[in-house]
Amino acid sequence: xxDLLVPVWLGVASVWAFLLFGFDKRLAQxxxxxxxSESSLLLASALGGWPGGMLGMAxxxxxxxxxSFGLKFATAFFVWAAFVVGAQKLAxxx
Numbered sequence: 781x782x783d784l785l786v787p788v789w790l791g792v793a794s795v796w797a798f799l800l801f802g803f804d805k806r807l808a809q810x811x812x813x814x815x816x817s818e819s820s821l822l823l824a825s826a827l828g829g830w831p832g833g834m835l836g837m838a839x840x841x842x843x844x845x846x847x848s849f850g851l852k853f854a855t856a857f858f859v860w861a862a863f864v865v866g867a868q869k870l871a872x873x874x
Contacts, residue, residue: 786864790828797821797829801836801843808842818849826856 804816821843825833833853836842843849 786867790831793824793828794830794832794835796832797824798832798836800824800829801833802840805836805840805842818843818852822852822856825853826859828860830857830860 800816800821804821807813807815821833830853833856837844837853843853
């Protein structure tokens with residue numbers, strides 16, 4: 781079951797993160813509207829959306845020039861990776 785759940789979750793979360801990065805870039809270009817917080821972008825990435833977030837950073841050229849965000853984004857990836865490893869170990873012990 782977890783073998784199917786992880787890729788589906790990763791796909792849905794990635795699409796969501798990609799859309800968030802794109803929408804935030806659009807809001808940033810307007811310069812006068814509310815923005816999506818960095819913590820929301822990072823949370824979407826940490827919950828499995830890191831591939832979509834990374835793609836969004838590359839395609840939209842958004843947040844890619846901010847080293848501090850890159851470090852936080854890498855941390856979000858490692859949070860996801862640790863979760864997956866832990867879930868696999870838990871599933872293997874059941």
